[in-house]
Amino acid sequence: MDTAPALRRIATISLHTSPLAQPGTGDAGGMNVYIDQTTRRLAARGIEVEVFTRATSAHQEPVTEVAPGVLVRHIVAGPFGGLDKDQLPGELCSFTAGVLRAEARRDPGHYDLLHAHYWLSGQVGYLAKDRWGVPLVFTAHTLAKVKNAALAQGDRPEPRGRLLGEEQVVAEADRLVANTSAEARELVDLYRADPARVDVVPPGVDLDVFRPAPDRRAARAAARSELGLPADDRIVVFAGRVQPLKAPDVLVSALAVLLARHPDEPWRLVVVGGRSGGSTENNWLVDLAEQLGVRDHVDVRPPVPAAQLARVFTAADLVAVPSHNESFGLVALEAQATGTPVVAAAVGGLTTAVAGEISGVLVDGHDPADWATALARVALDPALAARMGEAAARHAARFSWEVTVDGLIDSYTRAVAAVRSDSVRREQAGWFLGGHVDRARTTPGRILQAGR
Template sequence: MLSVHTSPLHQPGTGDAGGMNVYMVELSRALAEQGVAVDLFTRCRGEGVPRLVDLEPGVRVRHLHAGPRRPLPKEAMPDLVLPFSLALLKEERGYDLVHSHYWLSGQAGRIASFGWGIPLVHTAHTLALVKNAHLADGDTPEPELRIRGERRIVGDADRLIANTGDEAEALRSLYGAAPLRTEVVRPGVDLRTFGPGSERDGRAAARARLGLPADAFVPLYAGRIQPLKGPDILVRAVAELLWMAPDLRRRLLVPVIGGHSGASREGTVWRLAAELGVDDVLKACPPVPQERLADWYRAADVLVVPSRSESFGLVALEAQACGTPVLASAVGGLPTAVWDGVSGLLVRGHDPVDYARRLLWLARHPRARVSMGEAAVRHAQGMSWRTSATRTIDVYQDALAGALRVGQGRRHAPAPSASLSWRNEKAVARV
């Protein structure tokens, strides 16, 4: 697997790390449990991390020297794709296929696929044309360079993995992806980490550990602070909520967990909160490890996901697994992640008033929140990473069976092994 611009080891919610980082780690672990060995290649940023990190049996993170050994903005990454690819090609051979994540890695994946003569499987995670169609006011559109790069990847990849049917349709309608080479594999949730807890270790215990008032109404935001994720919509919704129900201020607490990312300017959200007079009910919190994040989900009354664009929305699935309903925008994969009216509520459009009305309804109907939370657990339990890995292996096997390379008119060189299994076999299937 390839991840040029962000490491699987980075803390989600910081810099460019987010759901994709969780996706790569959890999918790799689930693949390893089913017998597929995975090497995750990323760029060395000079952070004192060993060149090779054993994440767990069957999963390794490998750092390549490409460009300056320091953190760089994502905008500088296109210039490092070629050095990254050349460093990758110098590594040992013997991989069965390459699976790239995000368009930058897809460019490197194209080179590795041709150089090694193995199939390329690509997961976009986000698409420039979709993002550009849902920009916030003043946000910077994705460049033409990325759009051209995504078109090349879509044309060259043996298989494309989309998170949802909507994403698969966007790949087909906007990028001309071949339907027979486009597969839908829904992401999962780590049910060992994210769960409702026991009767004695549920919401009350989580609030006690986090120092939150037991009687507070707690809408939670968890994600990167950037325009595409819509934190400004949440702030404006909180202002509308308090205008509708001023008495709610004494028990309203809105934790915002995440770091600034991309085009987001440091402090913009907090300045908006101060201008609207709601900074007293917002609580800024840094990104936290998954185990701690599970506590925040359990402590919350509702998770708010007001994204303008979202390929899937893993946080929505994680919160539901913890028994917390979700209030989310009806975009991208969120209608798949959230069962509208059962495990949460979906909002069409981005009007803060619509969010405020639903927040007020949730605040005034605690029994409905409990009922939705119970349904949310059942809904999330139907989406495991094990299932995602099984479907992904099917996609890998189809690619290994000899999918025709677009434009080459020939099949890939035979894969080094006939089956995707590393346990108890001399032949090792490797990604």
């Protein structure tokens, strides 16, 4: 599809986390991977992308080119360093001013479209879209009403300010991109989104990095040797931020059950990730392991780049994703792409990311005893694990970032066409500026606003 006439340049808003950040640290996770992978592939197709994110260090360059056609702009808004998400709304005004100031230095019509990720960015996006006269596409990644309905024990509910903010963005966006059909239904049912404006575009996986080995057994042995893991252990891997929402504590508790039920088996839980909010310590999880007497069976490691994470997945007997809620669950897809079966919670997008009873096992609820049963079922049955591993690689191969970008371009094209068509109708009716149209500022479809 020739997209050049309709899409030349896109502004992407990612206020609270940069695509340059290491997933698994602070607030970086699947959204960072999503933005990084899709922007690179959009640029490879001739569509330039500029990503606006909040500067977190005085040493960051104002503009960083991460790939040909992809720029990351660091906007100074508030103090440098990590801020909790509940502190970020206070920086919306200064961040928005920085975004608008950067665009004001450009010629009219510099951007064809805005794509905002997460509700905070959506707040910036729906102000900028009117200023620039371009369509807004919004991807929530997580929804507060869904999260509050499935809170982990000890987790705080999302504040009313976020609930209202999400409702505003959903109402103002020209198109909404949902990761799954389930998320699309949630947008319609919980946020009263117009179904005609919702596009389902599943995320993908980098199949060049996460791929199965021809000889699974040999590859697992080599990966374990490389990573310093015991050759004969029953290894369960958890990868992601160490926070209640992701539920790694369920796996630690399940590990205690496994050791009681199968005392002769060498169980090991490998946790790859850091805590949310900027801390790299995992004390609360380690404390739980000590309380349950399983500390010697828990291996906590820092987050690693994608290529190394693929090696960790290859080393595992299985990967566990026990989250209380996931809009999709990229980790599950990446693990399956290496040929490793996944045991995941039957929530949200995980029911799409994992083919239950084919590429892995979906567990209802978060009872450690149930999780222990599911983990043992796969880990202690080599024939089942092998079948699921082969099916996992086939299942993951259906998802690629190229397919994701195809869907995004379709959504973008519809958004631009609708806004431009509406602009033409309004121009013909003489609605701009009380009957006068400044054509120099409305190309393509840009509205001149007073005080610019």
